[in-house]
Amino acid sequence: MTGRLWPRGLRARLSLTFVLVTVLGAAAAAWxxxxxxxxxxxxxxxxxxxESIAGQIGATTPQLTYPPxxxxxxxxxxxxxxxxxxxxxxxxxxxxxxxxxxxxxxHTAVRTRDxxxxxxxxxxxxxxxLIGTPIVITGPDGARTPSGIExxxxxDLTGVERQVDDLAWSAAGTAALALPPAVLLAxxxxxxxxxxxxxxxxxARRLAAGDLAARSPxxxxxxxxxxxxxxxxxxxxLQTSMAAMRRMQADARRFAADVSHELRTPLSxxxxxxxxxATAAAEMEADARESAQMAITETHRLVRLVEDLMEVSRFDAxxxxxxxxxxxxxxxxxxxxRARGWLDQxxxxxxxxxxxxxxxxxxxxxxxxxxxxxxxxGGPPVRVSVSAxxxxxxxxxxxxxxxxxxxxxPHVFERFYKADAARVRTPGSGLGLAIALENARxxxxxxxxxxxxxxxxxxxxxxxxxxEDG
Amino acid sequence: MRRIxxxxxxxxxxxxxxxxxxxxxxxxxxxxVAHGVTLYxxxxxxxxxxxxxxxxxxxxxxxxxxxxxxxxxxxxxxxxIASVAGPRILATTGPGLIQLxxxxxxxxxxxxxxxxxxxxxxxxxxxxxxxxxxxxQVRFTLSTHESEKRRTCxxxx
Amino acid sequence: xxxILLIEDDPLVRRGLQLALRRHGHDVRTAGTGEDGLRELRxxxxxxxxxxxxxxxxxxxxxxxxxRAAGEVPVIILxxxxxxxxxxxGLEAGADDYVVKxxxxxxxxxxxxxxxxxxxxTSDGVRVHRDLRIDTTALTVSLRGDLVTLTPTELRxxxxxxxxxxxxxxxxxxxxxxxxxDYLGDSRLVDNCVQRLRAKIETDPAAPEYVxxxxxFGYRFGPV
Numbered sequence: 001m002t003g004r005l006w007p008r009g010l011r012a013r014l015s016l017t018f019v020l021v022t023v024l025g026a027a028a029a030a031w032x033x034x035x036x037x038x039x040x041x042x043x044x045x046x047x048x049x050x051e052s053i054a055g056q057i058g059a060t061t062p063q064l065t066y067p068p069x070x071x072x073x074x075x076x077x078x079x080x081x082x083x084x085x086x087x088x089x090x091x092x093x094x095x096x097x098x099x100x101x102x103x104x105x106x107h108t109a110v111r112t113r114d115x116x117x118x119x120x121x122x123x124x125x126x127x128x129x130l131i132g133t134p135i136v137i138t139g140p141d142g143a144r145t146p147s148g149i150e151x152x153x154x155x156d157l158t159g160v161e162r163q164v165d166d167l168a169w170s171a172a173g174t175a176a177l178a179l180p181p182a183v184l185l186a187x188x189x190x191x192x193x194x195x196x197x198x199x200x201x202x203x204a205r206r207l208a209a210g211d212l213a214a215r216s217p218x219x220x221x222x223x224x225x226x227x228x229x230x231x232x233x234x235x236x237x238l239q240t241s242m243a244a245m246r247r248m249q250a251d252a253r254r255f256a257a258d259v260s261h262e263l264r265t266p267l268s269x270x271x272x273x274x275x276x277x278a279t280a281a282a283e284m285e286a287d288a289r290e291s292a293q294m295a296i297t298e299t300h301r302l303v304r305l306v307e308d309l310m311e312v313s314r315f316d317a318x319x320x321x322x323x324x325x326x327x328x329x330x331x332x333x334x335x336x337x338r339a340r341g342w343l344d345q346x347x348x349x350x351x352x353x354x355x356x357x358x359x360x361x362x363x364x365x366x367x368x369x370x371x372x373x374x375x376x377x378g379g380p381p382v383r384v385s386v387s388a389x390x391x392x393x394x395x396x397x398x399x400x401x402x403x404x405x406x407x408x409x410p411h412v413f414e415r416f417y418k419a420d421a422a423r424v425r426t427p428g429s430g431l432g433l434a435i436a437l438e439n440a441r442x443x444x445x446x447x448x449x450x451x452x453x454x455x456x457x458x459x460x461x462x463x464x465x466x467x468e469d470g
Numbered sequence: 471m472r473r474i475x476x477x478x479x480x481x482x483x484x485x486x487x488x489x490x491x492x493x494x495x496x497x498x499x500x501x502x503v504a505h506g507v508t509l510y511x512x513x514x515x516x517x518x519x520x521x522x523x524x525x526x527x528x529x530x531x532x533x534x535x536x537x538x539x540x541x542x543x544x545x546x547x548x549x550x551i552a553s554v555a556g557p558r559i560l561a562t563t564g565p566g567l568i569q570l571x572x573x574x575x576x577x578x579x580x581x582x583x584x585x586x587x588x589x590x591x592x593x594x595x596x597x598x599x600x601x602x603x604x605x606x607q608v609r610f611t612l613s614t615h616e617s618e619k620r621r622t623c624x625x626x627x
Numbered sequence: 628x629x630x631i632l633l634i635e636d637d638p639l640v641r642r643g644l645q646l647a648l649r650r651h652g653h654d655v656r657t658a659g660t661g662e663d664g665l666r667e668l669r670x671x672x673x674x675x676x677x678x679x680x681x682x683x684x685x686x687x688x689x690x691x692x693x694x695r696a697a698g699e700v701p702v703i704i705l706x707x708x709x710x711x712x713x714x715x716x717g718l719e720a721g722a723d724d725y726v727v728k729x730x731x732x733x734x735x736x737x738x739x740x741x742x743x744x745x746x747x748x749t750s751d752g753v754r755v756h757r758d759l760r761i762d763t764t765a766l767t768v769s770l771r772g773d774l775v776t777l778t779p780t781e782l783r784x785x786x787x788x789x790x791x792x793x794x795x796x797x798x799x800x801x802x803x804x805x806x807x808x809d810y811l812g813d814s815r816l817v818d819n820c821v822q823r824l825r826a827k828i829e830t831d832p833a834a835p836e837y838v839x840x841x842x843x844f845g846y847r848f849g850p851v
Contacts (some may be wrong), residue, residue, distance in 0.1 A: 038488075042488055046496070047496075050496045050497065051497075054497065054500045057500035057502075058500045058501070058502055058598065058599050060502075061500065061501065061502025061503045061528070061598070062502045062504075062527065062528040062529055062530055062594075062598050063527060063529070063530075064502070064503055064527055065526050065527050066503040066504055066505055066526055066527060066528075067505075067526075068503075103493075105492070105493050106493055109493045113495070114499055115495050115496075115497070115498065115499055116495070116496045116497045116498065116499050116500070117493050117494060117495055117496055118491075118493070118494050118496045119490075119491060119492065119493045119494065120488060120489070120490050120491040121490050122489075122490050127488040127490075131496070133499045133500060134499050135499060135500055135501060135502070135503055136499050136500075136501045137501065137503055137504055137505075137597075138501040138502075138504075138596060138597045138598075138599065139597065140508045140520065140592075140593035140596055140597055140626060141596075141626065142596055142602050142626075144501065147501075147503045149503060151500075157488050160488055161488045164488055261707075264707065264728060264729060265637050265639075265640060266639070267729045268637070268640040268643070268644075268728050268729040268730065269637070269639040269640045269642075269643040270643075270729070271643075271729035271730065271731055271732075272640065272643030272644045272646070272647045272729075272730070272732055273643045273646060273647060275647050275650065275731070275732045275733060276646050276647055276650055276732075279650065303729055310707075321711060323711075325814060326843060332810075335809075335810040335811075339809060339810065339811075360810075360811060361811055364811055
């Protein structure tokens with residue numbers, strides 16, 4: 001069966017099969033009953049015809065001269081009816097019109113069998129019954145010997161055939177009657193079978209779309225119900241493991257947030273007393289002074305690290321919020337550099353005035369981080385350029401150093417990623433670029449890292465000018 | 471689904487009109503022709519003997535019994551049935567039974583004479599295609615219980 | 628230099644800040660809870676209160692509200708960085724400024740001095756605008772003859788704005804002048820203080836007559 005002849009849809013296939021089977025069943029039943037009825041009809045007609053001929057012969061023979069002369073044969077023929085031929089040795093009765101139909105097989109059977117025989121033939125489109133019989137001589141003791149008289153009769157079966165045809169047509173009609181209810185039943189059956197399939201499909205779709213709570217209620221106890229149960233179990237275990245994973249993730253984030261939070265109180269004390277220590281350090285002996293200095297430096301590092309950790313926790317928890325203000329981007333960048341005393345180390349190119357609604361503190365964080373990195377790890381000159389198109393504002397920070405190695409590029413925004421394993425101590429927390437990227441994204445913008453064609457690392461911050469929620 | 475189509479073909483072709491057939495047996499051949507009729511008489515030793523009469527046809531049971539009553543003719547056999555003039559015989563053939571109404575009283579016939587009548591009638595019945603187990607009732611003119619007897623021919627078994 | 632009341636629950640942080648602020652020349656009294664702090668406040672009014680918002684018992688915001696209800700003592704709150712909920716709550720409760728923990732004593736000292744400086748200004752006499760009378764020498768404000776009590780920050784904001792009536796001050800400018808903060812100062816300090824000021828001197832704070840909003844820029848002093 002080619003795909004063209006055989007529909008692909010499950011519903012159509014199911015319906016068509018059902019209709020086909022039903023109609024074929026009805027047709028088979030109708031045809032077979034019509035067949036047996038017509039067989040019975042033909043048989044009974046044949047029997048009636050043969051019995052009538054045998055009876056007519058039997059009624060005539062006792063008065064028939066034997067051995068018969070031509071007149072006797074004609075008399076017997078007349079008694080049996082039209083379309084009859086009676087022969088005795090070389091004698092033949094007057095021919096009936098259709099006796100030419102008598103076959104050689106029938107002749108032979110009549111001559112050899114001593115029995116009454118029949119044969120159906122079709123001639124010129126009409127069915128005929130050929131009846132042939134010898135007449136036997138029975139002795140008083142019952143011994144039967146051939147008499148040499150043979151009777152052949154031809155009978156028209158057209159009437160029977162018409163009846164048989166009527167039966168066939170009524171059988172076809174019966175089968176055709178089964179068609180509409182079969183179609184109806186097929187549609188109903190297809191619907192009842194396909195409904196769970198459709199539900200299952202919808203459930204699978206929802207699962208694929210991320211709705212892990214999607215289930216379909218299993219109905220009945222068939223294969224489809226088993227499939228439904230299996231899908232449900234699959235969804236269940238998926239949901240369970242996803243929930244466990246999310247819980248673990250949330251736990252880990254909360255832990256980081258909690259740790260940072262808890263660290264803050266002792267750090268507050270340390271921060272408070274470090275200045276006291278610093279002023280006192282001037283009068284200490286060298287070792288103690290160096291120790292105090294280290295304690296102060298490391299405390300400040302620790303404060304910075306904890307603050308960055310808390311910032312990252314806020315991004316992870318989704319609680320980071322923008323505080324938008326209208327600022328002039330060039331000024332904001334300049335202020336950032338000036339506040340850190342970097343203005344004389346950095347070339348700032350901000351030729352035009354670009355007003356933009358953004359969170360100034362977060363922009364400061366990004367710029368300070370990028371420029372700080374460029375000053376620490378890259379080489380001079382460090383250049384910052386601010387430009388704008390209709391859609392976005394672009395802040396580019398480049399340096400004159402060796403640039404970022406290819407294998408480092410994909411990882412620069414990862415947390416605690418250290419490009420050089422040997423460089424253990426850096427003033428940063430290792431979270432700076434990650435936080436810068438998160439801040440850019442919070443603005444609906446992006447931050448990318450690359451290398452300038454002339455060498456040197458180049459970071460590009462893009463901020464959209466029109467924000468839906470700005 | 472491929473398996474359906476042969477079934478369909480069989481069904482469609484299977485019951486279409488009256489189909490030709492081979493030569494089929496349809497029963498015993500009819501009988502009844504004969505060179506003549508067989509009558510039964512009695513020989514010198516009081517035994518039933520058949521006598522063939524060439525009549526060129528078998529004829530009916532009454533005709534045969536009439537011929538029997540007509541007499542033995544020129545022969546060393548004799549009849550044990552009294553001679554009656556203008557015999558009129560009625561025969562009724564039912565299932566398994568031939569009823570013969572003869573123009574004779576019981577005293578005009580010996581038991582052997584009754585056998586002559588029974589055998590002659592049964593012989594014609596058998597020759598015209600009847601069963602050999604058919605019984606014969608011979609009804610006499612005067613009422614007697616012999617009329618009710620269902621008889622068989624000792625020579626035709 | 629100034630009498631400061633430090634309300635902070637953690638004893639070590641409390642002690643550390645006390646030590647550090649003393650080094651900057653302040654006289655620091657301390658309290659471990661809000662209740663103790665309010666009691667201290669009643670016994671002797673300090674020049675300024677440094678208040679940790681995370682307190683057991685009545686929380687810092689509530690303490691701040693009660694301090695403000697009791698008088699015009701300036702309040703600087705200590706808050707976790709970026710805990711906007713705390714900052715907003717504290718500012719609405721009447722805090723003058725906030726410092727993010729862990730607070731560096733130098734930064735805290737600078738803020739304390741800035742807040743205290745607000746009660747002093749350039750004295751050029753008396754400014755009268757309709758019903759409002761501002762005495763820049765006595766540092767008093769009266770509305771229709773009635774004296775209005777203002778916190779030092781509110782007073783300094785009013786003095787700054789009324790110095791040039793009609794001139795628009797950006798929030799940034801006000802942060803620098805009144806709060807002495809750098810370019811990253813929190814503009815909510817300005818907005819909250821403006822609201823408190825309006826509540827005290829405006830007939831209808833929803834339709835202000837003296838402290839007017841210039842949308843997208845900042846504030847100016849009216850009537851023009």
